Amino acid sequence: MDRGGSMLVKNPITSDVLLRAESLSKSFGTVPVLFSVSFDLKAGEVHALIGENGAGKSTLMKIMSGFHSPTSGRIFYDGAPVTLPRNGQAEALGIVLIHQELNLAEQMTVTENIFLGREIAKNGILDKSAMHKRVVQILVSVGLDISPDTRISQLSIAQKQMVEIAKAMSRNARVLIMDEPTAVLTEAETRILFAQVDRLRKQGVAIMFVSHKLHEVSEISDRVTILRDGQWIATRPTKGLGLDEMARMMVGRELSDLYPPIAEADIDADVALSVEGLSTQNVHNVSFELRSGEILGFSGLVGSGRTELFEAICGLVPMQNGAITTFGHAGRFATVAQARDAGIVYLTKDRKGKGLLLQEGMQANLTLLALPRFANRLMLNKKQETAALARAVRRFDIRARDPNVLAKDMSGGNQQKLLLAKVMEADPKIVIIDEPTRGIDVGTKQQIYHFIAALAAEGVSIVVISSEMPEVIGISHRVIVMRDGQIAGTLTGDAINETQIVRYAAGLNEEKMHA
Amino acid sequence: MPDTAQTQPASNKPKIDLKMYGPAIALVLLCILGFSLNTAFLSEGNITNLLTRSAFIGIIAVGATFVITAGGIDLSVGSMAAAIAGVMIILMNSLIDVLGTGTLTVVIGAASAIMLGALAGLANGLLTTKGKIEAFIVTLGTMGIFRSLVTYFADGGTLSLSFEIRGTYRPVYYESILGVPIPVWVFIMVAISGWFLMNRTTFGRYCTAIGSNEHVAQYSAINVNKIKTWTYVIQGLCVALATVIYVPRLGSASSSTGVLWELEAIAAVIIGGTVLKGGYGRIGGTILGALILTTIGNILNFTDLVSNYLNGTMQGLIIITAVWLQRADWGSKSKT
Known part of the structure; x- marks a missing residue:
């Protein structure tokens, strides 16, 4: 260099x-x-x-x-x-790629990061003043007003991004x-x-x-x-x-028959879940209603606050403001257990990080959320657990080469079915599914859509959070589009199409939000 | 896909079997070795002695199995035992004037030991969960605190149980029921309850889940902090129980009481097949691990083959070998 x-x-x-x-x-x-x-x-x-x-x-x-x-x-x-x-x-x-998840060593300083792997050294001893001088020049040239000795962990995301750019520039990108x-x-x-x-x-x-x-x-x-x-x-x-x-x-793509026929939504059905003015760190003043037997799609860009909204509802993320009413009972949930007991479950999009115990078999995973149902006080009822697994394997068509296979060795599709079976063990009335078909094959996708439609037909209310627009359009009765932590728009009937969703998600249709 | 499906179970089998039966095989081999070196090794007297000595570490290690399975670590157990022993001796000595030298004094002493153990465990647990400090740091800190407390109580010397009360308390260590020493009975009871708690209750399942992946546990409606805190309380109770049966053995406590017990307890847990980073715990393995550690020392005592001073070396080698046997892939799987 x-x-x-x-x-x-x-x-x-x-x-x-x-x-x-x-x-x-x-x-x-x-x-x-x-x-x-x-x-x-x-x-x-x-x-x-x-x-x-x-x-x-x-x-x-x-x-x-x-x-x-x-x-x-x-x-x-x-x-x-x-x-x-x-x-x-x-x-x-x-040629420098700046990843979305930035590649900086959090506990090191700006200077150390910029020169990482190509430090200026004299006879093996770091020439700190030379590096410091260069970094000051670079920071000035990119218009970043921070000390070269600041630790990355103390910077805002925007500043970190600028450091990445400074780093790229220092490498003559x-x-x-x-x-x-x-x-x-x-x-x-x-x-x-x-x-x-x-x-x-x-x-x-x-x-x-x-x-x-x-x-x-x-x-x-x-x-x-x-x-x-x-x-x-x-x-x-x-x-x-x-x-x-x-x-x-x-x-500009046609929807195939990947999606099951969805029964008309009953607009007179009871309100299962009502959210009023919910705010968290990144979600601002969100209100909506979900009816029994309804499939409500949540669309929007990654980072628009969809996941955080529902994690807040289920007691996973602290809520700053807002009221929640489930089946006529007002009350927030402080823990996932409270939400579960009120009949509302959340199926995470992070199957491997937050959904399944990869080192455990299907049995331990299946009953984990609803474990108190399988226990008399403290004591587990193993027979009941075994029966539940047999039932779930049949109901959700989970295909495993043997019943003791570890979750990590199952295919993505089977993992997703197991995760769906897991939350259904809690016998929920409201199911929130975040990215229901991420990273799974088309055949399993179709099965999962049919499970969702069947559950709705039984009267279970379902929220589908998805970044795949055809999916949201294909299975939802109604679609809410989020942008920057707020509801940008609600689409029903024929208005549910990709162009409309893109327009709301990208901020082209402003529904008097900033009024 | 079908290929891997067929080859994997075959290659997994020896590994899983070794995990399951490794500790038992090792113990049997050690016994054979001991017997071949000296037939007195399998005499009734020696076996009783061996089991009694295993009891302290074994009981503490059962508690440690829960802590480690749930992804934690407790380094304070040795110091905690010393501190509890010290307080217990002071309390009983001072109670003699009020209550005499009867059973009541001993019962109160034991009860207060149990309370202290639970409280010390609770402190460790709350500092790690509510305080959000790494368990290693918290228990490193309390290890120092407990150790210095006992030194302080003993004024740098030794705290001795009054001779008047020793006679009353003595049987707890030296007596037998149905030919089995009382410490061994306690060990057996703790082992059975521990096994039951780990394998047959929601608590045990939750410990495994938390150690396996805390996020999954949280998303599965598990009160992670509560369960983790309980593991430290259980650990504290186990330490207290071990201390209650240990005190009558020597009738004293000093700054050297319980030194390195934490490492022996952790070693017993790991030799037994529990995974150090959590998510997989075996109470049965822990019991075997404690027995293996005591047996090594015992064999060295019995023979002149290796100096008794090398006891630590032998234990260290066994620990490393045990973990190597459990972790090694045996060249069967390409996964790295």
């Missing part, structure tokens, strides 16, 4: 293509996720990449930064074909790839980031920018590429491209 030279490469602003991908395809195992996609990035431009979840954005981004290798296709850097080294070593070539950099930022922080992005653009850095927030894309980018289902749809100059057109190009 050239350490003596100028800190930032100042390329003349040209329209030269710096990094180009030609007919990239990628399969994971037998699953193709990217089909012959081409993409180019010019020096001094911000090129936005948009598409729905699962459209292949992250995969393309990771291939172009060397974290994945393409199954077929070629990459050109400065006009010459290259094979990017794996595992982020493309940084040495000047020519290509900066950012994965949803604004997802965790406030409006004011986004402003600061954009000012910085603009400065880098003027310095000739090529920036690839992934975002779900269409108005931001429109504001900051020069060109936009749209992906859908792993295919290239279009690359257009941002100027003259309307937000609606972007949304329309992102969507």
Whole structure:
């Protein structure tokens, strides 16, 4: 690395293509996720990449930064074909990916992080003053007003992101790839980031920018590429491209018969759950009602507060404000046990981290939530537990090679069915399912949709939180879209379609929220 | 997919069997070794002696099994035993003037020991759960506190139980019922209750769940803090019980009482197959682990093969071997 030279490469602003991908395809195992996609990035431009979840954005981004290798296709850097080294070593070539979950050592200082792995040293002894001096220069150049000796853990998320950018700049980055950099930022922080992005653009850095927030894309980018289902749809100059057109190009897929017929919602059914003015740290003043036998979809971007809302309802996250009424009884739940006893259960989207004990078998997992039902005072009734497992395996079609298999050795689909069976052991009246089909195959997906429909038909109220729009549309009676911790809109009947959801989620339809 | 499904159970089998029966096999091998070196090893007198000596560590280790299974650790047990012994001796000595040297004095002494154990455990538990301090740090701290308390009570010397009351208390350690010494009876009772609690109750299941993954436990409506605190209380009760049967043995307590018991207890738990980072606990294994540790010392006493001073070395080797046997993949699985 050239350490003596100028800190930032100042390329003349040209329209030269710096990094180009030609007919990239990628399969994971037998699953193709990217089909012959081409993409180019010019020096001094911000090129936005948009598409729905699962459209292949992250995969393309990771291939172009060397974290994945393409199954077929070629990459050109400065006009010459290259094979990017794996595992982020493309940084040495000047291609830096800033992950959404930032890669900083929390307990180390800003200086230590920026020079991590390429410290300036004289005869093996760190030259702290030299590094300090360089970091001060870099921080000034990115407009970040913090001390180089601050520990990362003391910074805000936005500041951490700026440190990442500073780190990239100190490595003479020519290509900066950012994965949803604004997802965790406030409006004011986004402003600061954009000012910085603009400065880098003027310095000739090529920036690839992934975002779900269409108005931001429109504001900051020069060109936009749209992906859908792993295919290239279009690359257009941002100027003259309307937000609606972007949304329309992102969507545009027919729903298959993956979804069961959903019985008409009974609008006169009792209100099972009523939430009034609920607020937590990231959720603000949310109110809604859920009726018996209703399937209510919750859509919105990742980080829009959907999970936190329901974790607060179930006593997993502290609630700052708000009233909850279940079947006419008012009362918040301080613990998951209280929520469970009131007939409301939450099925986590983090199957492996929060849902199942991976080192245990199906038996221990199945009865864990409802264990008091299987015990006389303290004493467990093993016969009853065994019977419950046999019943659950039949009811939810859990396929395991033997009954003692550990949860970690089960397929994702079977794990999900086991998790569903687990919460159903508590005999709930209200089931909240967060990302019901994340990472499972289509066959199991279909089964899970049918279980959900069947439960609703029995009168159980169901909330489906999902980032997959076709899923929310396919099985919900009603859809609530959240944005920035608030309800952006409620859709019913024919109004439930992807364009509407995208518009609310991206903040294009403002329902007098800021009035 | 079908391939791995078929090959995995086959390769898992020897590993699981070794986990299950390893400690028992090791104990049998040690007994054979002991017997071959000296036939007196299996004499009734020696076996009784061996079991009695195992009782202290064994009882404490049963408590430690709960703490470790739920993902915690308690380093304070040795010091706690010393502190409880010290307070108990002071209390009984001073009660002689009021209540005489009868059973009542001993009963009150024992009852207060049990109370102290529960309270000390509660303190450890609340500091780790409500105080959100790592168990290692909390119990490292209380270890120092308890140890210095007993030194302070003894004024740097030894606290001795009055000779008047020793006669009353003595049988608790030295008497037998149906030919089995009382400490061994207590050990058996603690072992059975511990096994029952671990394997047949919601409490045991919750301990396993918490040690396995605290998030899953929380999402499964388990009161994580309450259960974890209880494991430390149980640990404290076990320490108190062990102390109650230990005090009449020597009739004294000093700053060297119970030194390194915490390590022996943890060693017994680990040799028995319980996983140190939690989520898998075996009371039966712990009992065997305690017996194995005592047996090693006993064999060294019986033979001149290895110096008795190397007892710690032998125990250390056994601990490392035991864990290696349990963890090693035996080259059967490619998973790293």
